[in-house]
Amino acid sequence: MNFQGLQAKYRRLFQESTAWKLLRADNAPIILAFIADLFSDESEVPFGRARVALDAELERCRELGIWETETTGAAYLNQWIRSGWLREMDDKLTKTDASEVALRFCQGLDQRSTGTTASHLRIVQEAVRDFAVAVSPNADERIALLEQRKSELQREIDALNAGVVTQLSEVQQRERIREIYQLASVLTGDFRRVEDEIRELDQAVRVQMIEGGSKRGDLLLSVMEKEMLLAETDAGSAFEGFFQLLCDQNRSTEFKDQLRSILNRPVSAQLTQQQHQFLSRLMRELSHESERVFHIRRRTEESLRAYIESGAALENRAVDKLLHQLERLAIDLKEAGTEPKTSTSLSLPVGPIQMSSPDNMRLRMPDEKLNTSGVEEQTNSRIPNALMLDCLDTVKVKEIAMLTRDTLLKHGPMTIASIAARHPLTSGLEELVAYLRVARSVGATTLNDKEKVAFLDKQGVRLEATIPKFLLTADLFPDSIEEMAL
Structure with missing residues (x-):
């Protein structure tokens, strides 16, 4: 791609990318710091708690003289939700893919590591080797690659049986455990992208229903086709692959035990407290994120089904048609030079207008007094009966x-x-x-x-x-x- 093509591409990203808009916002450091601190311990936070926390931080900033406006925390949160930096559902806030990208970019600036480390090279070599075995159509070539790996493992086993135990240096241990955290920290970004794609699917189907005259059967077929395409995207396939690993008892148990073993060793001291806590609850966090994706997908499907069955799209299309007709008539009157107070015989099929006042409201009469003349007082028993004990x-x-x-x-x-x-x-x-x-x-x-x-x-x-x-x-x-x- 030439200079003009790259310039057009980056200009489009500059104007459209939600993550880029967050990074160049006037108060970007405060916004990013608040989001990072708010979601440091959990992925979902109630809106009320976030509002109280933001109000407290803004008040502290006003006392220090670094914040001048009197805007409330709720107003800022709603603004960030509209901007696509936070997402609100069921009165709970979560990060979006845009805020994940922006935070990861800032963390990369502060935690830069050498790009030619042995850990990176080892990961690339292993990935290339595994991929070469997987894509090779030649059975003999696959066998040769697997035999080579087998011989490497056998040499390592023979060395251990001979009492030769090779230990990683402190630098290598620090490098590898930090690399594990970096790879694990980006896993949740796939879930954010799946959420965004599900919502884009919902929006696209609704727009298609309003703008076109598709029948319900055609719309349902469109929904199913888009859901199949969603599973084939990078984020969707990543989620499907993760869920298959989650259901694999041997893989999940092995992964959890190995992760716990690493965190119990002295090398875990190379991690910060936040990084150590993140890795210790990684499986639980991933399970929670997958449950959230299932919940969003299920709610989207139910909402679309109800929207299709209710015929709301037809009503919206009729309203749009009526508004377009009204706008066309207003333009014609303006072009004709008609005075605004001129009486016309134009009418629109809006139905009859019903008007009422508080005087027409019928008040309910209070309930009659309860008749307790036939009620007899009984002494409470001190011995429980069989029915009570059964309950x-x-x-x-x-x-x-x-x-x-x-x-x-x-x-x-x-x-x-x-x-x-x-x-x-x-x-x-x-x-x-x-x-x-x-x-x-x-x-x-x-x-x-x-x-x-x-x-x-x-x-x-x-x-x-x-x-x-x-x-x-x-x-x-x-x-x-x-x-x-x-």
Whole structure:
């Protein structure tokens, strides 16, 4: 690409890129610092807490004389949401892909590392070797590459059996563990991009419905085609690949154990407290992010389905047509030199106008006095009856949580139906609800389909219920069950 082409490309990015707009905002240092601090411990923050935190920071800046305006924190948050730097859903704030890119750029300026390090070269060499094996159509060439890797591993095994243990130097250890953090820190960016693409899909379908005269069947087909394309994008395929790894019990367990082993070694002192905390809860954070993507995709599908079935697109198209007609008539009158107060016989099909006043409101009469003449006073009994004792025999949710965690530690990731198959439900619907409460409390991943659970009530009657399908893993549970909000 020549100079003119690159100049046009960068000019377009300069004008359209949300991340670039954030970096060149007047108060970019304050905005980036607040976003980084607000989401340092969690990926979702209630809007109210963010507003209070921003008001406190702005007041402190006013006292120091570095902030002059009296604009409230809520106004700034709404402005940042409109600018695409934050996203609000269900009264909770999250970062967008644009803010992730801007923060990563700033962190790269402060934490620059040499681009020719041995760690980078090793990662590139391993990636090239694995890719060469994967894309080679020649079976003999694949076998030769795999045999070469096998011989390298065998030499290392022979050296260990001979008592030769090669240790990495402190510089190499520091370099590699920081490289692990850098690679892990960009994982959440894929989820932000998937969220943006889902919302762009929603917007594109709605615009297509309003501007065109497509039928409902054609629109549903368009939605399904766009969803298939979404899964084939870089962000979508990254998410699908991650979810497959999450469901792989051996890979996820191995990854979690190895990560815990690294963080328990002295080399973890090379990480900051924030980096150490991020890696220690990486699997839980990724599970939470995947659950959020599923939630957004499910809400988008439900919203589009309701929008299509309600016929709101036809109403919007009729309103747009009516406004266009009104604008055309106004332009014609202006071009004809008609005075604004001139009476005309023009009319628009807007329907009858209904007017009312508070005098037309009918007030409700207060309820009549309750008749208690037939009520007899009875003395409370000090001896509980059998019905009361039966009601007190409830399911203990914390015990259900402990049983679930122990089962997951022993057998790996499972759904509620799989757990119920190993530990049959005998206390009826209340016990099933307890499992659902545990899944919601730990933030288990919600899958797109549903599952059926068979159980017995307290009278021994066999029942069957259809529930959402949750994927539970042991790493979602805290170290102490008492910390769970049940």
